[in-house]
Amino acid sequence: MQFLIHGVHWLLVPISFVIPWLILFLIGWSLWAAIRDILDRSRQMHRIxxxxxxxxxxxxxxxxxxxxxxxxxxxxxxxxxxxxxxxxxxxxxxxx
Structure with missing residues (x-):
């Protein structure tokens, strides 16, 4: 078991670094898309x-x-x- 952990250690370190940043990026992207949609809808409603x-x-x-x-x-x-x-x-x- 120890051999298996040391064998994939070179792969686990980059993955454990990239995944949290990817999650933060996706959260930021979702927030940006929601704000953009709200502003577009607001502009449309103010045209009435x-x-x-x-x-x-x-x-x-x-x-x-x-x-x-x-x-x-x-x-x-x-x-x-x-x-x-x-x-x-x-x-x-x-x-x-």
């Missing part, structure tokens, strides 16, 4: 224009008066009916 739209109600029963089924979803990106929610001020009435 509904919250700034004139037709957005903010009520959970009817989120959008024009396209209620696709409001606040990825289908709303590039909505042809989007209008900026910044409304022009009403004209002042003049008193005579």
């Amino acid at each position: 224009p509904c919250a700034d739209c004139r037709f957005f109600t903010g009520d959970y029963h009817l989120k959008c008066t024009v396209h209620p089924a696709s409001a606040l979803t990825e289908q709303a990106i590039g909505c042809p009916d989007f209008e900026s929610g910044k409304r022009l001020p009403l004209p002042q009435e003049t008193a005579y």
Whole structure:
């Protein structure tokens, strides 16, 4: 048995050095991939224009008066009916 251990010792030392570094590399790679995916998803969700739209109600029963089924979803990106929610001020009435 002692002979067998000394016979493969030259192989066990490099393996015991490489495996922990390989595990650390794989953990780091997984974390990087998860963070990258989270950032990509966040960028995609911030492209949804509904919250700034004139037709957005903010009520959970009817989120959008024009396209209620696709409001606040990825289908709303590039909505042809989007209008900026910044409304022009009403004209002042003049008193005579």
